[in-house]
Amino acid sequence: MRALLLVILGLAIGAVGATSALSALRQGTPFHKGVMAVMDHHIDALRADMRANTCEAKTVATHLDRLRETARDVRPAFGTDMDAGFGQAADRLSTSLDEAVAAAPASCAALSTALRPVGEACQSCHRQYR
Numbered sequence: 001m002r003a004l005l006l007v008i009l010g011l012a013i014g015a016v017g018a019t020s021a022l023s024a025l026r027q028g029t030p031f032h033k034g035v036m037a038v039m040d041h042h043i044d045a046l047r048a049d050m051r052a053n054t055c056e057a058k059t060v061a062t063h064l065d066r067l068r069e070t071a072r073d074v075r076p077a078f079g080t081d082m083d084a085g086f087g088q089a090a091d092r093l094s095t096s097l098d099e100a101v102a103a104a105p106a107s108c109a110a111l112s113t114a115l116r117p118v119g120e121a122c123q124s125c126h127r128q129y130r
């Protein structure tokens with residue numbers, strides 16, 4: 001009985017600890033910064049591949065997929081207080097990534113071409129809203 005109580009107590013303390021650790025994490029990295037950081041990571045990985053001239057189709061496709069999926073979180077991440085132009089800028093990024101995924105680049109040259117509109121979509125939103 002005593003052992004059981006100790007186990008339950010341990011679980012309760014663990015749960016409280018996990019909850020406060022989670023909320024601390026959330027304060028440190030708000031959703032919108034997380035979304036940007038994830039996209040930045042995948043763009044960086046692709047740029048590194050281009051620099052090293054190792055643009056393997058499967059790896060490239062994985063990063064482009066992750067970029068495309070994450071770009072869909074840009075709107076929800078910034079909430080409803082952004083104006084219509086922001087939504088359009090987010091859509092522009094999504095469209096450029098749809099096209100990049102569809103192009104299925106299998107060489108560094110093809111990847112560079114596919115990424116150009118993506119980089120422009122990042123920059124044009126940053127110029128206006130960052």
Ligand code: HEC
Pocket residue numbers: 032033036037039040043074086087089090093118119121122123125126129130
């Ligand atoms: C629709 C608008 C929009 C698009 C598109 C966009 N961003 Fe951002 N990004 C922002 C805004 C706004 C901020 C500033 C957020 C802040 O500091 O709170 C930002 C900040 C960032 C940051 C800094 C994050 C930090 O922790 O301060 C990085 C890195 C970033 N973006 C990368 C990217 C990349 C890479 C892309 C393209 C794949 C991209 N962004 C596309 C709006 C956008």
